[in-house]
Amino acid sequence: MTATKLDGKATLAAILDDLKTRVEALTAAGRTPGLGTVLVGDDPGSHSYVKAKHNDCAKIGIESIRRDLPADATQADVERAIDELNADPACTGYIVQLPLPKGLDSGAVLERIDPAKDADGLHPTNLGRLVLQEPGPLPCTPRGVVELLRRYDVPLNGAKVTVLGRGVTVGRPLGLLLTLRSVNATVTLCHTGTKDVAAELRAADVVVAAAGVPGLVTADMIKPGAAVLDVGITRGENGLVGDVAPEVAEVASYLAPVPGGVGPMTRGMLVTNVVESAERLAQG
Numbered sequence: 001m002t003a004t005k006l007d008g009k010a011t012l013a014a015i016l017d018d019l020k021t022r023v024e025a026l027t028a029a030g031r032t033p034g035l036g037t038v039l040v041g042d043d044p045g046s047h048s049y050v051k052a053k054h055n056d057c058a059k060i061g062i063e064s065i066r067r068d069l070p071a072d073a074t075q076a077d078v079e080r081a082i083d084e085l086n087a088d089p090a091c092t093g094y095i096v097q098l099p100l101p102k103g104l105d106s107g108a109v110l111e112r113i114d115p116a117k118d119a120d121g122l123h124p125t126n127l128g129r130l131v132l133q134e135p136g137p138l139p140c141t142p143r144g145v146v147e148l149l150r151r152y153d154v155p156l157n158g159a160k161v162t163v164l165g166r167g168v169t170v171g172r173p174l175g176l177l178l179t180l181r182s183v184n185a186t187v188t189l190c191h192t193g194t195k196d197v198a199a200e201l202r203a204a205d206v207v208v209a210a211a212g213v214p215g216l217v218t219a220d221m222i223k224p225g226a227a228v229l230d231v232g233i234t235r236g237e238n239g240l241v242g243d244v245a246p247e248v249a250e251v252a253s254y255l256a257p258v259p260g261g262v263g264p265m266t267r268g269m270l271v272t273n274v275v276e277s278a279e280r281l282a283q284g
């Protein structure tokens with residue numbers, strides 16, 4: 001078997017195309033959406049993601065507001081940038097690019113974001129809404145995983161999904177999203193305390209790997225015909241490497257690779273969240 005590619009790049013282009021008319025309608029009403037970003041430090045990956053996010057927005061008429069701070073920025077500097085974006089009417093949604101440099105308290109930073117402008121869905125209020133199955137912005141990568149599977153008609157209702165990694169941006173909120181009544185999957189969340197990760201992966205109809213360990217998931221750990229989504233991105237000397245070994249394509253039915261799979265979907269869901277928050281703010 002050679003897996004069908006879950007093509008995040010093509011799906012991102014389709015998402016931007018669909019959002020364009022909604023941005024035009026907001027602009028015509030004098031409510032042009034504006035994406036704000038807070039970027040601290042010199043991490044090349046973070047710089048490239050933020051640049052890509054603003055490029056996506058520019059393609060469909062969303063304004064950009066950047067707050068780039070040096071690596072030695074203090075907690076007070078970051079909080080000042082957040083307060084400015086909270087107060088800026090041109091900024092309808094924004095993110096703080098993670099990870100922040102060591103020494104900065106990312107929990108306190110996320111908590112300071114106005115929940116109505118939280119384009120990443122990572123404010124405790126919005127994570128609480130997800131727990132309570134109430135409407136609100138959803139974290140971008142988990143939303144991107146579910147949206148990519150939906151667009152390729154990979155069934156989730158009743159499916160066994162194993163997620164590798166329990167981080168705050170991917171694994172933990174993805175577990176919540178997949179178990180919403182509207183999605184209805186059965187989720188196993190694996191982490192460093194899991195006794196037999198390979199057995200948990202082999203039992204799954206859908207595997208999402210978000211451990212950040214290159215090549216961790218090998219073909220023998222995958223049930224033939226399962227769908228596999230690679231979310232782990234490690235930047236090495238030879239470019240980007242995912243958590244999923246290339247041979248997995250020989251046993252999986254669908255594969256979201258690195259690059260070109262879930263990464264672009266993260267960006268697509270961010271732009272979607274920005275448009276949705278601009279629409280909510282326009283309604284008052």
Ligand SMILES: Nc1nc2c(c(=O)[nH]1)N[C@@H](CN(C=O)c1ccc(C(=O)N[C@@H](CCC(=O)O)C(=O)O)cc1)CN2
Binds near residue numbers: 048096240259260261
């Ligand atoms: N505030 C946030 N910080 C981080 C998040 C997040 O959702 N919110 N997620 C990741 C990084 N991330 C978004 O910020 C992200 C990761 C990957 C991609 C992407 O398009 N990847 C491409 C490859 C890009 C390249 O060549 O470098 C792909 O996989 O094809 C976009 C965004 C951590 N931080």
